[in-house]
Structures are given as C-alpha cells and as structure tokens.
Amino acid sequence: MKERIKIAVQKSGRLTEHSITLLQKCGLIISHTKDQLIGYGENMPFDIMFVRDDDIPGLIQENLCEIGIVGANVAREKQLSYESSRSSSNFDLESSLDFGHCKLSFAYPESSSIRSVNDLDGKTIATSYPFTVKNYFTKNSIDANVTEFSGAVELAPSLGKADAICDLVSTGNTLRAHNLMAGETILESVATVLKSKSEQSEFKSMWIEKIIERINGVLQVNESKYIMMHAPKNAINEITKLLPGTESPTVIPLDGVNDTVAVHVVCKETVFWETLEELKDVGASSILVVPVEKMLM
Ligand code: PRT
Ligand code: ZN
Secondary structure, three states: OOOOEEEEEEOOOOOHHHHHHHHHHOOOOEEOOOOOOEEEEOOOOEEEEEEOHHHHHHHHHOOOOOEEEEEHHHHHHHHHHHHHOOOOOOEEEEEEOOOOOEEEEEEEEOOOOOOOHHHOOOOEEEEOOHHHHHHHHHHOOOOOEEEEOOOOHHHOOOOOOOOEEEEEEOOOHHHHHOOEEEEEEEEEEOEEEEEEOOOOOHHHHHHHHHHHHHHHHHHHHHHOEEEEEEEEHHHHHHHHHHOOOOOOOEEEEOOOOOOEEEEEEEEOOOOOHHHHHHHHHOOOEEEEEEEOOOOOO
C-alpha cells in the first residue's frame, strides 16, 4: 500500500472552512462527507483528519499526523506544556496563514481597581492558556496565580473565581458584554501550519515539502498582482523602486517607438491607488493591474 500523509484540521470551528479552502487551492481534491472524521485526498497522497483544534499539536507530537493547521495560540500553549514536562515539541510552526487572527490579552473587570499587569501581584487570573500566561508572569516577574478555565473564561470574575482573565480577543465585543476592559496583549495569533520534526521517508518528505511550497504560493498569490504599463526607458529604475516586493521587471520593446517600452512586473505586496498615481508621475501610462492565480517560486 502506498504511504499517505495525514493533515490535521479543525473539525468544526473558526478555522475549518479556511483550512479546507487553503488545501483545495493547493490543488488537493478531498472526498469527505460531513460526518466522516477522515477525508480522502483523491489526487494526492494526503488524508485529512478532522479533529478538535486543541488535539492537533498532540497528533503531530505522537507521530499520528505529519502536518496540522491550528492557531499559533494553541501551538504555543502546547509547546510550553511539553517544555514544562521536560520534553520538547515535535513540530515546527512553519507558515503563518492569512486567517484566524486574534490576540491573547488580559482583561480586567471595570468594577475592580486593576488597570494593568502591574496590579496583578497576588491576584488570580482565569485562562484557557495557563502555560502561556504563567510563562509571561515568570518572564515579567509578576507573582500572580493562574487558574485554568476551559470555556466561558469571561464569566470567571463575576462568578468570584478570578480577579482578571487572559483570553482570546477578536473584536472585543465579548469583553464589553461582560463589563471587562481590555488590557495588555501577550500573544498575537494567526492560523499556522505545523510540520512534524520526525524523520520521514523520501516519499513523504517530498510530498510534505510540495504541499508547504504550494501553501506558501497560495499566500503569496493572495497579495500579489501582475502589473503591466508603458513607460519611458529611463524610468525603469524609479518604477521598480515604487513597486515593493518586485523582482527584475520584464522590459519589452514597442513596435515603432524608441524611448518607450512595455514593463511587466509581479508585485508581491498590495498595490494602492497612490502607487499607481506615483507611477504615472514618473511617466508610466496604460497601467493595468491584474490578479495572479498561481505562483511557484
Ligand atoms: O471545538 P474546538 O475545540 O475545535 O473549537 P474551539 O471552540 O476551541 O475553537 P474556535 O473555533 O472558537 O477557535 C479556533 C481558533 O480560532 C482559536 O484557537 C484562535 O486561534 C482563532 N480565533 C480567532 C478565535 C477568535 N478569533 C475568537 N474571537 N478563537 C476564539 N475566539 C473567541 C474569544 O475567546 C471570545 O470568547 O471568540 C469570542 C468572541 O470574540 P470577540 O472579541 O470577537 O467578541
Ligand atoms: Zn478548541
């Protein structure tokens, strides 16, 4: 039987749809019905394991999966928990993705006198990320107690279980609804590709590198644009400087014209209207900006 590589993604939650879309953009055709815990990659040797996000680092740690997509918040917490038991994590945080943005931040009851981390000595903090929070306290010499809550952390102060909390925040609406004030952020998080550090067969290594290269390609494409314009020959240097993240432009002569050329560039960062206006100021005309569908560097 041919070897298969297992990719763990969240079964049902904020990361699920984005993770599947990302793998599909990498060319993977997944056959999967809603109730199945495993999806089958029809055209590549990948199986997709649908699990709770908290289980993803552990599956890689135990060599049951080779790749995972999970919030950096979860990956970091698990790394610190392994380190606390004197082992080390068996995965690398490989690529930061463009979804799942959130912050792990302190929040203080409006009714309390706590206004910053400097007021936390001797206080009790509720969180679902005890290792990350304890690590922060140790590094900043703060002598506070940490109590683990697996859900509804924002209720802990009103239940009398904690003086403050440290939880994920996205819009901040949940904090406001519970009369909590946002405090210092200890971790900015985004969905991340985890890759096993275990040694793999040549076949698996080749496919793991291939899918990661394609993921990075998809990320680049999301921002990248192909830009075409006419420009005076002597303005090419200035044009390249105005377009961030470009490599050497392709310069094509125009039929019957001597001092004007067609310039084509791939720009790997967002192109703003202001940039187009600046291009015009240095002599460019007929500027076209088109999306890039696929890119392999
Ligand atoms: O069932 P499973 O364990 O897989 O799911 P889960 O409930 O643990 O995770 P899920 O789907 O809620 O989140 C998965 C990942 O999404 C997290 O680990 C983060 O990496 C990321 N993420 C991004 C968030 C948020 N934004 C977020 N806002 N995870 C949780 N939240 C919570 C936050 O804690 C708060 O309670 O959403 C609530 C609303 O936030 P506000 O600030 O927008 O009001
Ligand atoms: Zn979870």
